Amino acid sequence: MAAIKVHGFHASTATNMVLCCLNEKQVEYDFVLVDLLTGAHKKPQYLALNPFGVVPTIQDGDLTLFESRAILRYLAQKFKGQGTDLLGSTLSEEALVYQWCEVEGQSFNPPVSTIVSQILVVPRRGGSTDEAAVEMNIEKLGKVLDIYEERLSKSKYLAGDFFSLADLQHLPHTHYLVNACGKGDLISSRKHVNAWWEDISSRPTWQKVAENMKVN
């Protein structure tokens, strides 16, 4: 059987979610570089795979699939009995995994991606960081992390006492927030969030991905 192809870019947070998941599931893959710096994601060849022109997209046999969080679910289901179980063991556990995946997508991602973009991406494109936007989103993110702190005082991971897709989805953006944006205090100032971050970010499957995330 041909290996899964991952069309992605090494600095992309969404690509790195998928690579970490493939490592957790012990699945071999072929990486196909879509060079965002040369606009490869907006060329017809790539748009035929993904009309939104964003990375990543995977190809697994006849299936072409985009949207990183949907790719994670597909991999976690397809390789259910292999590597780390990322969905819990009952329907209720799986429901809580998806609940916290949605919290990541709807409440954590909007402020954190704005902060990371304003501090890391905008200046590289010759713009100036919008400090007011950064401050406003730090406040929003802080409120979300206060809820995480309460949750993580009761269970080791977000969905329960097992590492899941819900935790995994937080890795790439939090990595940039802590290691490249100078905003690690958002994490370290919260005891249980900090212990959770230390735990999940030290997983070998993630370390392997993080090595290739070129910040500078």
Added chain:
Amino acid sequence: MAAIKVHGFHASTATNMVLCCLNEKQVEYDFVLVDLLTGAHKKPQYLALNPFGVVPTIQDGDLTLFESRAILRYLAQKFKGQGTDLLGSTLSEEALVYQWCEVEGQSFNPPVSTIVSQILVVPRRGGSTDEAAVEMNIEKLGKVLDIYEERLSKSKYLAGDFFSLADLQHLPHTHYLVNACGKGDLISSRKHVNAWWEDISSRPTWQKVAENMKVN
């Protein structure tokens, strides 16, 4: 077995996604009103169920679950053999359902919810609609709908030739956009999107929900 409790509010788009899904799955439920107008969603009793203080939240036996899109998945899985199948019949079909669910959550929802909020909600709270924000988000939404138009020229529904959660997730916001915001041209000007909207919005399961969405 006790019926599922849905804590929600009749004008809430997220609540109405869940009610439509329960109708599709032919599942009885008890509706518990969380009156957003009196701030019931920010009181300790509700925050104990959902720390984010938003609706809906469901209770099914021992399970308390929030995040509307995670609730949809739970219901579609738990009642897989009952009512309408909303997930497709193979792993690949289910992957495409989740792909388009993510497109709704990440690309359709941000602009449409801003438009609906600016036109419908802000004036009711004594504010003035930010017309520039409305215009900017109409442009963003139009680009997303152009991709839908292309997709729906090839398959009857978003994930394939079957109605799924991906289509269902679009009902509440599009209902307000068309019927309460005067922005129906975004839909009717696109042939395949319009046919899709006419189809999905005429489902009896949705009509029953829409009757209770008090716009005025």
